[in-house]
């Protein structure tokens with residue numbers, strides 16, 4: 429078991445783009461195993477390789493007892509939009525509401541290098557969108573919506 433140290437906001441690797449994995453080899457499998465250990469140790473729902481200092485397009489998620497490895501994930505369809513509070517292991521102590529698609533279709537390779545196409549919804553869809561952002565060097569704090577600013581506009585002529 430190897431729990432890797434987490435990179436936190438301010439580290440340039442979190443703002444870097446991860447590279448596509450060309451083939452799943454021994455080294456890739458070792459990275460995946462260490463990412464799973466790190467995710468569970470931190471009781472997270474998802475982890476992107478950037479968060480442990482590795483610029484490869486690898487995501488591990490663990491939701492409702494299902495563990496899924498997504499290599500080179502790409503969202504090919506999106507549906508719906510929902511605002512929900514999010515946090516991030518790389519941004520300790522901060523939370524904020526982020527709009528995300530409610531349902532997504534994702535193409536990716538699994539640990540056996542097989543091409544997959546799978547639909548995810550609700551929490552899994554949210555976590556995967558969050559992790560794919562990491563692979564692109566984006567953080568949830570870039571997308572946080574100030575709920576108070578989304579309040580309906582005042583009627584014309586109202587006085588404050």
Ligand SMILES: [Zn+2]
Pocket residue numbers: 515516517518558562
């Ligand atoms: Zn995160």
